[in-house]
Amino acid sequence: MRSIEDHDLFPSTPGKVKIERTNMLNRQFYRCFASTSTMFVWALFLIALTASYLSFQSFVDPKNRHYPISWGGLNWEKQVRTSAQIRESRQRGMSVLVTGAAGFVGSHVSLALKKRGDGVVGLDNFNDYYDPSLKRARKSLLNENGIFVVEGDINDARLLAKLFDVVAFSHVMHLAAQAGVRYAMKNPGSYIHSNIAGLVTLLETCKAAVPQPSFVWASSSSVYGLNEKVPFSESDQTDQPASLYAATKKSGEEITHTYNHIYGLSVTGLRFFTVYGPWGRPDMAYFSFTRNILQGKPITVYRGKNRADLARDFTFIDDIVKGCLGSLDTSGKSTGTGGKKRGPAPYRIFNLGNTSPVTVPTLVSILERHLKVKAKKNFVDMPGNGDVPFTHANISLARSELGYKPSTDLQTGLKKFVKWYLSYYGYHHNGKSVN
Numbered sequence: 001m002r003s004i005e006d007h008d009l010f011p012s013t014p015g016k017v018k019i020e021r022t023n024m025l026n027r028q029f030y031r032c033f034a035s036t037s038t039m040f041v042w043a044l045f046l047i048a049l050t051a052s053y054l055s056f057q058s059f060v061d062p063k064n065r066h067y068p069i070s071w072g073g074l075n076w077e078k079q080v081r082t083s084a085q086i087r088e089s090r091q092r093g094m095s096v097l098v099t100g101a102a103g104f105v106g107s108h109v110s111l112a113l114k115k116r117g118d119g120v121v122g123l124d125n126f127n128d129y130y131d132p133s134l135k136r137a138r139k140s141l142l143n144e145n146g147i148f149v150v151e152g153d154i155n156d157a158r159l160l161a162k163l164f165d166v167v168a169f170s171h172v173m174h175l176a177a178q179a180g181v182r183y184a185m186k187n188p189g190s191y192i193h194s195n196i197a198g199l200v201t202l203l204e205t206c207k208a209a210v211p212q213p214s215f216v217w218a219s220s221s222s223v224y225g226l227n228e229k230v231p232f233s234e235s236d237q238t239d240q241p242a243s244l245y246a247a248t249k250k251s252g253e254e255i256t257h258t259y260n261h262i263y264g265l266s267v268t269g270l271r272f273f274t275v276y277g278p279w280g281r282p283d284m285a286y287f288s289f290t291r292n293i294l295q296g297k298p299i300t301v302y303r304g305k306n307r308a309d310l311a312r313d314f315t316f317i318d319d320i321v322k323g324c325l326g327s328l329d330t331s332g333k334s335t336g337t338g339g340k341k342r343g344p345a346p347y348r349i350f351n352l353g354n355t356s357p358v359t360v361p362t363l364v365s366i367l368e369r370h371l372k373v374k375a376k377k378n379f380v381d382m383p384g385n386g387d388v389p390f391t392h393a394n395i396s397l398a399r400s401e402l403g404y405k406p407s408t409d410l411q412t413g414l415k416k417f418v419k420w421y422l423s424y425y426g427y428h429h430n431g432k433s434v435n
């Protein structure tokens with residue numbers, strides 16, 4: 001039986017005064033307090049358990065997630081329908097849902113589709129991975145050209161179902177993603193959210209749609225990882241990714257394959273090689289170098305083993321757009337209906353590169369020439385953060401199947417980028433006028 005000497009159960013530190021517990025009232029108070037605090041701890045524990053269960057549920061089942069509803073209503077539906085309409089004069093046109101439409105590649109592809117008369121509806125969550133005002137500006141451009149951009153997340157299954165209720169999209173051009181190779185070390189969860197969970201939510205919608213759309217999406221040259229065989233061919237091994245970003249893109253290729261295999265979804269995966277150009281992504285080297293050079297700030301140029309220059313198969317946006325449109329045009333139909341496969345459907349993967357790699361120091365010197373400003377270069381050994389030393393695309397497959405033929409070299413493409421950059425951000429940087 002526990003007695004008043006129970007206090008011995010509590011460890012006491014030598015030298016500390018023990019609490020005298022002779023007073024009955026005091027004892028009851030302590031017991032009462034002890035039981036209240038135990039209950040309190042249990043209550044906290046239960047709340048934490050429930051919270052983790054709910055967040056786990058929402059992680060595994062996107063339908064349970066709550067997204068703010070900023071869509072819906074008759075007017076919204078009308079805007080979606082109008083935007084998806086194919087121009088009457090366009091023969092065999094398509095109605096395309098473009099995810100990531102306010103992004104770099106997404107905005108260019110949307111405009112190109114609309115220009116030739118296809119119906120386009122954009123979807124974008126306008127996240128703040130980089131300056132959302134640039135995404136808003138791209139959106140305005142799309143609006144001016146008759147493209148409606150829905151604000152929403154690819155993980156929002158209800159929104160996706162609604163979009164397919166309103167429009168029987170013939171194609172999905174899936175470009176929404178968490179991009180960037182090195183950022184994956186800072187925010188790994190965002191790659192799982194967009195590139196894995198979001199992809200699956202979108203595929204679930206496509207598989208269930210009647211008719212099923214053809215699915216074209218952005219993979220990445222980064223799937224080649226530590227591959228040393230050059231140039232990189234689609235049949236090369238891609239099981240040694242160097243970053244979590246690359247791993248999620250590679251997983252995307254495997255995941256889309258299962259939807260093709262089980263549900264008859266027509267799938268085309270495009271391995272983009274370091275895409276650059278006007279309206280580009282501020283997190284990419286050519287963009288941030290330009291900003292820093294103009295502001296008189298130093299730039300960090302990474303170097304590989306034995307001080308070897310890093311190289312990329314930089315690919316101009318207009319060439320990528322042609323590759324995307326060629327992929328949509330040749331995608332072939334999905335065969336499934338009501339979630340059931342009715343026959344084999346195409347599953348394709350293509351490199352979309354420029355097939356002439358350029359070193360990073362050469363990129364910098366081209367920028368210096370176009371900007372007429374010398375860069376302050378700090379050469380640093382490439383940190384172990386997911387980067388790869390070089391990329392080089394073999395594009396013969398895309399050439400024969402898509403008619404893909406890149407025609408812009410880095411010198412010309414960067415000239416166009418710099419022209420856009422100066423007109424968008426203004427000619428005055430670091431107190432100087434550049435023209």
Ligand SMILES: O=C(O)[C@H]1O[C@H](OP(=O)(O)OP(=O)(O)OC[C@H]2O[C@@H](n3ccc(=O)[nH]c3=O)[C@H](O)[C@@H]2O)[C@H](O)[C@@H](O)[C@@H]1O
Nearest residue numbers: 179180181220221222272273274284285300301302310387
């Ligand atoms: O091709 C691809 O698949 C990938 O291309 C780019 O990734 P990356 O090639 O690393 O492009 P940048 O971040 O613009 O880097 C280009 C080169 O500049 C180097 N770099 C980058 C940043 C920097 O401060 N200094 C520097 O020397 C990098 O090491 C790399 O060699 C994109 O950011 C990815 O989203 C895309 O998937």
